[in-house]
Amino acid sequence: MTRTMTAPPTLAVPHWHLAPPGARSGIGEAADDGPAAPVALVSGRRLRPLGAYSDSLRFVTHQGDTLFAAAARSAGTPGGDALHFDLAGGPGPAVVLFDPAHIKTLMTADESVAPSATHQSPLAPIVGRQSVLTSIGERHKQQRALLLPRFHGRSVANYQAGIERATEDGLAAWPVGKPVALADIAQRITLDVIMSAVFGLPHPDEASDAERRMRKEILRLLRLSTTPVATLSQVVNMRYEDPVGLLKLILSRVDRTIYRVLSERRAQGEAGLRDDILSLLLSARDTEGNPLSDTEIRDELMTLVLAGHETTANTVAWTFERLTRHPGVYRTARRAAANDDEAYLEALLNESMRVRPVVPIVARELLAPFDFSGSTVGPDVIALVSILLLHHRDDLYPDPFAFAPERFLGVRVNPYELMPFGGGIRRCLGAPLAMAELRTVVGTILRRVELRTHESPAEKPRHRNVTMIPGRGGVVIADSIT
Numbered sequence: 001m002t003r004t005m006t007a008p009p010t011l012a013v014p015h016w017h018l019a020p021p022g023a024r025s026g027i028g029e030a031a032d033d034g035p036a037a038p039v040a041l042v043s044g045r046r047l048r049p050l051g052a053y054s055d056s057l058r059f060v061t062h063q064g065d066t067l068f069a070a071a072a073r074s075a076g077t078p079g080g081d082a083l084h085f086d087l088a089g090g091p092g093p094a095v096v097l098f099d100p101a102h103i104k105t106l107m108t109a110d111e112s113v114a115p116s117a118t119h120q121s122p123l124a125p126i127v128g129r130q131s132v133l134t135s136i137g138e139r140h141k142q143q144r145a146l147l148l149p150r151f152h153g154r155s156v157a158n159y160q161a162g163i164e165r166a167t168e169d170g171l172a173a174w175p176v177g178k179p180v181a182l183a184d185i186a187q188r189i190t191l192d193v194i195m196s197a198v199f200g201l202p203h204p205d206e207a208s209d210a211e212r213r214m215r216k217e218i219l220r221l222l223r224l225s226t227t228p229v230a231t232l233s234q235v236v237n238m239r240y241e242d243p244v245g246l247l248k249l250i251l252s253r254v255d256r257t258i259y260r261v262l263s264e265r266r267a268q269g270e271a272g273l274r275d276d277i278l279s280l281l282l283s284a285r286d287t288e289g290n291p292l293s294d295t296e297i298r299d300e301l302m303t304l305v306l307a308g309h310e311t312t313a314n315t316v317a318w319t320f321e322r323l324t325r326h327p328g329v330y331r332t333a334r335r336a337a338a339n340d341d342e343a344y345l346e347a348l349l350n351e352s353m354r355v356r357p358v359v360p361i362v363a364r365e366l367l368a369p370f371d372f373s374g375s376t377v378g379p380d381v382i383a384l385v386s387i388l389l390l391h392h393r394d395d396l397y398p399d400p401f402a403f404a405p406e407r408f409l410g411v412r413v414n415p416y417e418l419m420p421f422g423g424g425i426r427r428c429l430g431a432p433l434a435m436a437e438l439r440t441v442v443g444t445i446l447r448r449v450e451l452r453t454h455e456s457p458a459e460k461p462r463h464r465n466v467t468m469i470p471g472r473g474g475v476v477i478a479d480s481i482t
């Protein structure tokens, strides 16, 4: 991608997602000369617990608006290519990065000085502390090495038939002529795919009673997590490593069903071993020959099921939320899908994940001082990579708020300029599976479903745990399905 600089920013709307296609973000301006001075996003001014909590809540619920406004304010000032803040009740002092050079420094740093901070994320109390997502160091390396082969190359090809079957089922259940939240339809598809990868179920109908109950409880957990009470519970849980309050109550129901599935499979012994991830975990041994405990397996399963389906489903929903508001792009995409134009489909998915990254932020812990363009940051600071801001830099993406898949045609993507799957040794484990699902689900919908385009305002992004999802689930109306 080329860097070009033009006029000052014109993002004159209260919410970033309503910015017109020609608006500039202001992010990516060269700094004036002068000593680098970190720019405060939230100052230490408000030290009263209530003020701190309202800042935390605003950051959780309006992350994009907060960051875009702060980044535009500081753009072009010395040190303005990073934002600093400190939210009491949150992770403590933090720096927000959105410059590819800073991000590369961070992502390629040794894990001993910049480990993942996922164990402090809102997901940690839910998935537990022993999973590939939340562990660090040697344990993370082992967990990742164990699981990686299941999410790469040939293994993903093995899931293809399941992805196609789940997509067919999803289309069959889609009512014509009625508004539907595409996230719901896509979620059923991606949940089926990940459940069969994890639990080896050829079809949901063939699941045992315990497995069906577990699926139901997981769906209930997801539905509850969209409510305002859940957002509040998320803020409350930021202070604790283990779940408390409402979250604890909800999780204990889900956990009971997971442990029931585990004991069912353990009881089946050799006969219970299938070609699935649960079997892999049940037969795994650590360096001393000990099997994984039930809690360790539970944490891993919960991680894979949660990380593995909601993200993908909401990427499908965002893709069509954008397409139905851009009739010209939608027509081009349908033609491309009908002609099996894989390059266009890939560019479309890149553009969709650029403008609406479902995981808008990833975190690392700075255990040593880091130099970001002359500002020394750390130790003991959380570095948050704002994927959302990175993806809207004027210098990398001219007209950053426009939805233009062709910008990615014939372009070799730089991994520090487009990073919907994060980066470094913590890059999304399931990215190849996610891409396979997205190609099939988005491609099939483009080919077989005629969607009504419309001019209603963009859906408001809603922040749920670590994800940014379409506020209404990506509402679309199918005029016909063939």
Ligand code: HEM
Binding pocket: 116, 132, 133, 134, 144, 303, 304, 305, 307, 308, 309, 311, 312, 315, 358, 359, 362, 363, 420, 421, 422, 423, 424, 425, 426, 427, 428, 429, 430, 431, 433, 434
């Ligand atoms: C479009 C869909 C998806 C998106 C946008 C996405 C995004 C991400 C991101 C941003 C991270 C954090 C990376 C970092 O810290 O640098 C991550 C981690 C992870 N994702 Fe995904 N993901 C998707 C689908 C999946 C799927 C299908 C799975 C399947 C199991 C999965 C499993 C994981 C796991 C296990 C991790 C933790 C990796 C580690 O810490 O080593 N994700 N994902």
